[in-house]
Structures are given as C-alpha cells and as structure tokens.
Amino acid sequence: MRAVKFVGAAVAAVIIVIAIVLVVGIPSGFLSSAIASRVESATGYRLTIAGSTKLSLWPTLNVTLNDLTLQDPKDRSGINRLTVESVQADMSLSSAWSGKPKISEIVITHPVLSQPLLRERLPSATASKPAIALDTGGATIDRIRIVDGEVAFAAVRDRIENRISAINADATIGADRKVNLKGTARAGDTPLKFDIKAATPAPPIDRQAIPVDFAIDMPDVLRSQLNGRAEVRLNGPLVMINSLSGALGNGAFNGWASVDIASKPLVKLDLAFQQLDIPLAKPASNAPSQPWSDKPINVSGLNYVDAQVRISASEVTVGEARFSPLALDAKLAGGVLKAGTANLGAYGGQVSGEVILDATSGAPSFAMHSDLVGVRALPLLKGLADFDRLDGKLQAKISVRSAGISQRALMANMQGTVFALFQDGAIRGINVAQMIRSLTSGTLSGWQDSQELSTDLTQLSASFRIDKGQAVTTDLNLVGPLVRVTGAGTIDLGTKLMGFRVEPKLVMTTQGQGSSLNPVGFGIPVMIDGSWSQPRIYPDMAGMLDNPDAAYAKLREMGKGLFGPDGAGLGNILGSLGLGGNAPAGTASNAPGSNPQGQPQQPAQNDLLGGPLGAAIGNLIQQGLSGGTSPAPGTPSGTSPGTGTSRSRSMPANPTTPEPQASPAPPAQAPSRDEAQQDSQPMNDVLRQLFNR
16 A cells, blocks of 8 residues: 555656646757757758757647857858747647657747848859758648848948848648748838749759749839749759749730849849839929939949849830830849830830949949930820920930939039920910010019910920030020020029020011011010029010110111001100100101101001000110119119120029120111111101110
8 A cells, every 4th residue: 555655646746747847848958959960961051059949848849949040151251141039840749759740830030131242243153052952851841930030131341231121921831832921021111012822842842843923012112013923943043933924013924034143143034014014203293393302312232233134015104104115125234234225116206215324333323315206295294204384296315424322413413415306386384475575564483384375386496515414505496486586594403493595586477487577576685594493584674785786776677577667656655765855746646547758557557566565665675774773674683784794694593703795786787778768767766865876
C-alpha cells in the first residue's frame, strides 16, 4: 500500500510538471544551432539567431525565434541582409511525431530586407549563381503572414535611402501547390494594394514555367487597376516574364519583360496597348496666377536601375488630349533617360520629338526638342494644359533645355528657342479690336475676357529666344479680318511676368490677309505688362511724345483714313482738344449737310471714320499733351511724358535700368501735288497747333 501511494504521488508530480511545461513552454536554446545549420546547408546564406528561442507544446506545438539575421557570408559590407524581429511557427504534435510536419501558420513580424543601390553593374553580374535547392524535408505550410515588413534601398555614398514600408501580406498555400498572396504596402507616400495567384511546380522550380495572375492597385499613380497574367521563369538572378497580357482600365495590352537582379537591376519591357491612359494633374482654375512650386523634384532613383522600354498604342490619352498611334522608345543607362517618338498622330497633324533627362548630378537637367505640324491647337492645348484661348492649325518648333531641383528653378533656368504659328483660327474669349477701341477711355486691367467674345485670326506667329528664363520676341504678328498687331517683348517664365510693346491697327474691311486696303494705325504704341494672366494694358503716350516726328507722320496717315476725305472728321475732335480758333469752317458749327468746299457732306462715312473713334483718339492726344503735369494713363510712377525717355520692350521689373532712346523717324518726303490736294487746310491747322509746325 505504501508503494502504491508513492507511485501515485510520483505520477501526480509528473502530471503537474508536464502541465506546467505545456502551458509555460520550455526555453530551447539548443534548437538555435540546429536550425541555423539546416538553413545554411539548404540556402547557402548564414542565419544568426541573436534573441531567445522558445518551444511551447500547448495548445499546439509552437516554436518562436527572436532577432534573426540572414545574410550572404561573402558580402563583407553587410548591407545586403534580411533582419526579422520574430518568427513564430505552429504545427500539430501528431505531424511532428510522424516526421512530416504540417505547419498550419508561420508569422513573420517586422522583416526588413536591405538592398544596396548600385550606380554600375558589377563585373560578376553576368555569372549566374547556382539555384537554391530548398529541401523542406516533407514539411508542408498552409499559411504565411507578414506583419509590418519593409524593403530598404540605400546608397551609402550618395546618402540616399528609399523604402517600401507597411508591408502586410497573407499567403495561403493549397494542397495543389497553388499560392494566393494578398496584401498592402506603401511606396513612399503612395499606397499599394496587390493580389497575386500562382501555381508553383514541385522543386526545384528553377527554369520551370510558373503561371501567375496579378492585380495591382495604385490610385495615386494608375488611373485604374492593373490586371494581367504571365508565365514566369527563374534562371538564377534572371526573371523572365513571357506571354504577358492584361488590361489597364479599358486598355488591353500584351508583350514581354525581363529583370536581371544580379547587381544593378536591368529591366527590359515591350508592351503593345490598344488604348493607354496617362493621367495628368488638372491645374486649378487660378493656376496661371500662382507661382511655380519650390517643392524638390526627386529623380535620383534613375541612377540605380537600367532599362530598355518600348511602348506602342493604337490610341493614347494624356490628360484629356488624345493621340493616335503611339510608338515610344526609351532607354535608361547611367542615370540618363532618353525617350523619343516619331510620327505621333495628333488632331489632324503629326508630332515628333525627344526628351533627355539627366539625373546624374544633384540638380537634374533636361533637354527637349519637338516638331508639331498641322495640329489643331484648341483640343491639344486644352487637353494638356487646360488652355482654351487659341484655335487654329498649329505649326511649332521647340528646342529648350534647363536644370533645377524644382519647377521654379527649371523655368527660371530655361534656355532655347521656340517658334509657333497659328493659322485660320480664332482667339477665344477676347475681342482684340474691341480692346483697341476701349483703350481710348483709359487703362485696361486684364485681358477683358468673356466667353461671348472672340477674334478671328488668319495668322498669329512669334519666335522666341529664351535665355535664363527670359523669352524674348521681336516678330509678334497677328493678322485678322478686322485687326493687325505687330510687336515685341519679353516673357519671364520664372516669375510669370510679361512686358510687350505692340502696334495695333484696325482694318475697315472684313477681308482677311489678302485685303488690298491698308490698315489704319492706332497712332500710339500699346504697352502690355504685368502678370501674364492679368496684365495691365495702356497706350504708350510717353513714347508718342518722345518721338513727335513719327507721331506727326502717323497722324497724317490716320487723317486720311480715320477722319475721312480731306480730314473732315477732325472737326469732331477740335472741341475736345481745346485748341480753339483754328477750327475749320464747315465743322460742327456749320450748317449740317455741307462741308468747307460747299459739297454735300457724307454723314455715314464721317460718323464711321471721323466720329466716335476720331473723338476718342483725340481724347488720347489730349491726355498726352497734359502729360507735362501728370503721368499719362499707364505711365510708371516717376516717369514724366516728354522727358525724352521712351518705353523699351523689357520686363517692368527693373524701372531703374536706363532705357534706349527712341530713334527719330526719317524725315518725311515732300508730298506730291496730288497728295497736297488730298490734305485739307483744317487738318494742317490742327497738326500745326499740336506739333508747332
């Protein structure tokens, strides 16, 4: 009986000990060396377990390893490695005793894969590493979870580090070896969602075709979800992707790709789309008045990957602009990206060009040249830049280059040449002829735009030479049925300011460029300065009075057109000039229906040419004559008309810079006898009082 009691007590003690072991777990440091040895023999990589190892038997067999590091023993830098905070594996006791463990779940917490960024491919990159023959010893895994993983890319010499963070993935593996991987991640500030399905073959998987279906969603980069399927083959460090097909939104594609990850990645890609949509950020409604952004532009990643890409599409949409067809070839090598296209169809015309982006230095630089022939301007400009003011057939040649780390720096450093020609179209929202007439009542602020207005144009052309962000033109030319404008000026691309001096002319006919009638000059140059979205537009009265010889000749020309035959319309503006006693007989004080020669007057013609428009120009002349005591409308403060300083075609930002003196007009030739008969005595009287002649 005493023996039975002893045995019972011993059994009870053992049961209590086993229960404690099952619940609490057994520290199992002796497992670490066995696990590390097994991993290195199977993969060739060294596994270091710096943390604790725990073995638990309840409710299932559970093994937990902490603070693991996996790295290549030949890598002396130690940059290329995988660190894991903890790994936990659960399996049933029965499967462990059978010798073929069935692992129900492996949880990998906070793994960080560190990869070096290389500017050059290593010489040994061409040699293929032997395939990893992973022998699982008959073990099967049902599920693998990754919690808060990261991939860190670092270039120590360049002090650059980029990360794919917040990786949370769940992979399930079926009995038929089909893998379903779902998860989320964040590339920088861009969220990423992925869903990948693959059918893995029996080991070894090297050089075997692996069917893969994938779906990738990046709302900040891709307008719609990317879906596709392919056959993937692994050949050492080379990943070959064949039979690639899928859809990006409504655009189906097919092609192939390959990635060589031996050292610096080399990507080759050839895709053909039926329809390709490339989103563009739509500018705000007040974007033209906003300064350029100073946010740094980071393209340093181009230094650490080489690529050869060919993209073709039956139709491509960039923003809201449509092109058809597209054939784009791009090559990235040594941090320099070259992308070009030829014969790109665009709205009835053709576009060709090339862009070169150099990211090898701290401040990236770019160069672009492009030719546009016969392209309808309105849908192109509206689709790319939301600009809907110009319509017509566009021909343009662009050759520019710049360098900088932000939008503002790129625009301020711009250099090159631009030529643009618009034909047989219209300026929408603006009536140029009406603006010219409105100048007779004062300074205009802004373009006086309205959706109901437009200006038909036969031709609008200008060539610009750009240096340090200053785009200068001397051959601005607008030809329309009712207006002609020539001029010169400067556009500051960095500050979005402009300064132009133009010579507007009205045409008393609705005929276009082929009109035989000479245009009637406004008589006074017009200044356009300020921001290019809301400029100030005003007559250059100072310029007129600084060069009286030219103004005298201009007014004589105007008198023959604007004021009617023999200057009869001048009588309508004498009162507004306040010149008094030299008013000709037969003006407003005379009996209606007669003129100084006793001929019947033509009210309709005089009202059109010498009435309101003539009186308005008279008001301008009166404003200019009073400039000795107060500035003319639009004259900068501190500049008095008549001081001998003319307005130059420069930006208004430097008022203290001396401006060139206007050149005197060549002396007018003596009028012929026929011309003398056309000049009336009343007109000569007015001109004599204006210019003391």
